[in-house]
Amino acid sequence: MKIDIVSIFPTFFDVLDISLLGKARQNGVINLDVHDLRDFTFDRHRTVDDTPYGGGAGMVMKPEPWGLALDEILGITEGQAQDDQAKKPADQDAPAQTDADAATTAADGSIPPLVIFPSPAGDVFNQAMAKELAHEDHLVFGCGRYEGIDQRVFDYAEQHARVRLVSLGDYVLNGGEVATMAMIEAIGRLIPGVVGNPESLTEESHEDGLLEYPSYTKPSTWRGQEVPPVLLSGNHGAIEKWRYEQRVERTRRVRPDLLPPE
């Protein structure tokens, strides 16, 4: 899988050099590039934000650096970019782009990259979405900061790629970096060849709608606490039954919303 990340904090993603994802990068299973948005600016201060039209608190990310970053990553030629610009005046009164207009297939019939903008206003990320995204060939993560990115950047991206706003949950982060990191870890480990023992993927929370069972290892007694005897019994049927009951019980207690209505 090819992954591109655009951020004003590229070093934030240095940790993707280590652990399982680092190994997957070394092995060529994941081809990941991080792009500094400020490399697409031309002024002395490498400015990426400005005050919002219409007033309001905070700053908005300027469209120009984003446009150039997307051009480079998506392989949009100068000609295409200018064509789009030339179209603008006539289109100005046109209604906002709908999903039907979005670039869901490229001119050559191939599926264009999926550009994900982490945003508290997006679809909420979960394991099902991670599974779906693990099948993509090319993901681009656009990390916004401040009060967000100029809306025209999303509209421009939709002309050349598939675009999705994705939220990590119902809370507000300072920017898209932490959300991108979480998504890449959740998606990356589902790509064949990233996790050494694929069986470990099927025995986890959220895999089948239930949370995972509690795990124990040696020693069998630790600080006065015993491992549940059934796990030492060697009776695989009984162990499987106990683990399933633990999963149901834990899900009922912690996340009853995951269980089907009774």
Ligand code: ADE
């Ligand atoms: N950026 C700011 N808050 C966010 C959230 N909850 N999810 C994804 N991106 C964000």
